[in-house]
Amino acid sequence: MAPASALDVDSAAQRKRLREAALRARQAMPEAQRACLTLRLAAHLDGLMALLQPRRLGFCWPYRAEPDLRQWVCGWRVAAPGRVAALPVVLERDAAMVFRAWEPDQPMVLDRHGIPHPAAGDSLIPDVVLVPLNAFDDCGFRLGYGGGYFDRTLAGMDTVAVGVGFELGRVPSTLPQPHDKPMEWIVTEAGAARALP
Ligand SMILES: Nc1nc2c(c(=O)[nH]1)N(C=O)[C@@H](CNc1ccc(C(=O)N[C@@H](CCC(=O)O)C(=O)O)cc1)CN2
Numbered sequence: 001m002a003p004a005s006a007l008d009v010d011s012a013a014q015r016k017r018l019r020e021a022a023l024r025a026r027q028a029m030p031e032a033q034r035a036c037l038t039l040r041l042a043a044h045l046d047g048l049m050a051l052l053q054p055r056r057l058g059f060c061w062p063y064r065a066e067p068d069l070r071q072w073v074c075g076w077r078v079a080a081p082g083r084v085a086a087l088p089v090v091l092e093r094d095a096a097m098v099f100r101a102w103e104p105d106q107p108m109v110l111d112r113h114g115i116p117h118p119a120a121g122d123s124l125i126p127d128v129v130l131v132p133l134n135a136f137d138d139c140g141f142r143l144g145y146g147g148g149y150f151d152r153t154l155a156g157m158d159t160v161a162v163g164v165g166f167e168l169g170r171v172p173s174t175l176p177q178p179h180d181k182p183m184e185w186i187v188t189e190a191g192a193a194r195a196l197p
């Protein structure tokens with residue numbers, strides 16, 4: 001849909017700048033530093049998961065220097081019986097994603113963006129989804145890669161959305177649009193916090 005006004009054009013351009021700046025800063029971080037921040041972030045995730053107690057947990061395969069949560073998820077999964085980890089699957093452009101259960105060593109295929117996901121499996125609804133953040137704000141609004149996949153997926157799903165990212169992506173406002181649904185929680189290396197109302 002075409003932007004309605006000069007103000008919309010302005011805020012779309014600003015969102016693009018915020019998204020790109022956060023992505024650039026994250027990708028410029030040395031790998032060792034990223035790993036160190038991810039360990040701290042994971043410790044805060046432990047605390048939040050103890051509170052939320054999901055049985056089915058959605059997360060993302062790391063992409064473009066996002067926090068790599070695979071090891072942490074493996075530990076979470078085996079720490080109690082019946083826990084299921086799930087990855088999002090982009091079946092169609094401009095549509096909601098589905099989640100499929102994931103276990104280490106299972107066959108994976110690449111989606112249209114080159115991100116691995118389980119090759120087969122029934123779709124499921126996670127109790128909690130860990131949503132990657134590029135830029136984000138204290139109200140829980142986020143900027144992803146601009147595909148609108150999470151916006152569409154979370155709009156139709158009864159799940160707790162937990163934004164996961166590094167502090168370097170925090171901005172005063174992401175200039176949220178009417179379709180944006182805020183995360184309930186934000187977890188970074190600095191802690192886990194409920195998004196502000
Ligand atoms: N780790 C991870 N996996 C994820 C997501 C995510 O944010 N992080 N997604 C959350 O939505 C979905 C994939 N969404 C994506 C949307 C756009 C682009 C992307 O690279 N877009 C290009 C331009 C278009 C293209 O090349 O297809 C770009 O940003 O330059 C990548 C992933 C599902 N898997």
Ligand SMILES: Nc1ncnc2c1ncn2[C@@H]1O[C@H](COP(=O)(O)OP(=O)(O)OP(=O)(O)O)[C@@H](O)[C@H]1O
Binds near residue numbers: 145147150
């Ligand atoms: N609930 C929705 N239903 C239909 N289209 C939507 C919905 N949410 C977002 N979109 C479309 O997706 C486009 C991209 O949205 P946005 O810029 O917020 O992406 P993003 O949050 O960065 O991406 P992602 O959710 O993939 O991480 C929007 O311009 C809008 O057209």
